[in-house]
Amino acid sequence: MAEIKIVITGAVGAGKTTAIGSISEIPVVSTDVAASDAVSAFKASTTVAMDYGELTLDDGSKLRIYGTPGQERFSFMWDILATGALGFVILVNHSSPTALADLDFYIKRFRKSIDESTMAVGVTHIGDNLSSMAKYYDYMNSQHLPYPIFPVDARKAADVRLMVEAMASMIIYE
Amino acid sequence: MTGIIRTYVNEFVKDNDFVVASVVVSSDGHLVAGAQKKEYSLDRLSALGSTFMALGDSLAGEVAMGGCKDVIAELDGGIVAFMHVTRNVAIASVSDSSRSLGLLLSSTRGCIDSILRELKSLPKTKEEATN
Ligand SMILES: Nc1nc2c(ncn2[C@@H]2O[C@H](COP(=O)(O)OP(=O)(O)OP(=O)(O)O)[C@@H](O)[C@H]2O)c(=O)[nH]1
Numbered sequence: 001m002a003e004i005k006i007v008i009t010g011a012v013g014a015g016k017t018t019a020i021g022s023i024s025e026i027p028v029v030s031t032d033v034a035a036s037d038a039v040s041a042f043k044a045s046t047t048v049a050m051d052y053g054e055l056t057l058d059d060g061s062k063l064r065i066y067g068t069p070g071q072e073r074f075s076f077m078w079d080i081l082a083t084g085a086l087g088f089v090i091l092v093n094h095s096s097p098t099a100l101a102d103l104d105f106y107i108k109r110f111r112k113s114i115d116e117s118t119m120a121v122g123v124t125h126i127g128d129n130l131s132s133m134a135k136y137y138d139y140m141n142s143q144h145l146p147y148p149i150f151p152v153d154a155r156k157a158a159d160v161r162l163m164v165e166a167m168a169s170m171i172i173y174e
Numbered sequence: 175m176t177g178i179i180r181t182y183v184n185e186f187v188k189d190n191d192f193v194v195a196s197v198v199v200s201s202d203g204h205l206v207a208g209a210q211k212k213e214y215s216l217d218r219l220s221a222l223g224s225t226f227m228a229l230g231d232s233l234a235g236e237v238a239m240g241g242c243k244d245v246i247a248e249l250d251g252g253i254v255a256f257m258h259v260t261r262n263v264a265i266a267s268v269s270d271s272s273r274s275l276g277l278l279l280s281s282t283r284g285c286i287d288s289i290l291r292e293l294k295s296l297p298k299t300k301e302e303a304t305n
């Protein structure tokens with residue numbers, strides 16, 4: 001059965017570590033440490049190397065899911081983790097004033113790898129405010145990026161699973 | 175406090191010919207104090223330092239072997255040793271001699287001990303500080 005490497009990236013606090021923890025069927029490999037800077041104002045820990053979890057899909061394919069650190073000073077890990085990935089999920093924190101700029105930044109940063117694989121966008125911290133999704137669709141259209149966008153609560157396994165399963169079927173059937 | 179740590183790191187790099195750089199970093203990769211004889215980016219070295227230590231700690235957990243004391247990278251042109259100072263602070267020392275492993279570890283350990291002694295002797299309460 002297929003083994004598929006996917007990478008979840010995006011800004012600090014978007015929910016990468018939480019999302020992998022929500023769906024992984026193995027104990028996750030986590031490298032979160034205490035945040036000592038401005039990050040500590042909104043969460044206690046931050047990822048400094050990677051997250052790793054696994055999920056087996058109904059058809060037997062196994063997803064190997066890697067999470068990146070969000071902070072740019074760990075960008076050397078972005079390149080390491082992107083190698084060999086067949087799909088990228090970019091998580092965006094809708095409650096952040098820089099949400100669109102963050103999405104733009106991560107898409108541009110991973111663009112080369114995305115062009116050789118595929119991607120999906122997950123909008124977190126959006127709750128039931130689904131009319132706000134429009135600005136993300138508009139952005140993706142304006143950039144001619146024909147990829148799916150999902151509202152996700154990273155704490156909810158069903159949300160995250162739906163998104164990564166959609167990504168896996170894009171990889172398997174495209 | 176950072177001032178005292180900086181003094182020890184400066185002395186450590188100055189006193190050991192083979193040590194070309196050393197950084198003390200927070201566990202989330204911020205430079206606390208650093209010294210060097212080269213022109214490295216100490217900020218990038220700091221971020222890498224916290225990543226290596228975090229991977230070492232994850233590895234120790236994975237094989238259920240307690241904590242990770244140090245992570246050693248043996249390079250073609252030298253050695254980099256990453257060691258915990260406290261749970262949330264680490265030190266990375268760079269040597270340009272690939273045969274200096276023992277010396278690098280013991281001298282870095284010495285620097286850590288000096289920093290820890292200083293941390294222990296700090297007044298713990300306001301009253302102690304003003305006495
Ligand atoms: N209210 C709300 N909280 C969310 C949602 N998604 C994630 N969270 C919370 O947001 C925080 C995300 O933290 P992490 O998972 O550590 O974020 P990260 O992207 O891994 O961050 P770094 O590793 O620091 O880059 C956690 O406290 C989650 O519980 C959401 O949709 N709504």
Ligand SMILES: [Mg+2]
Nearest residue numbers: 016017046047
């Ligand atoms: Mg994280």
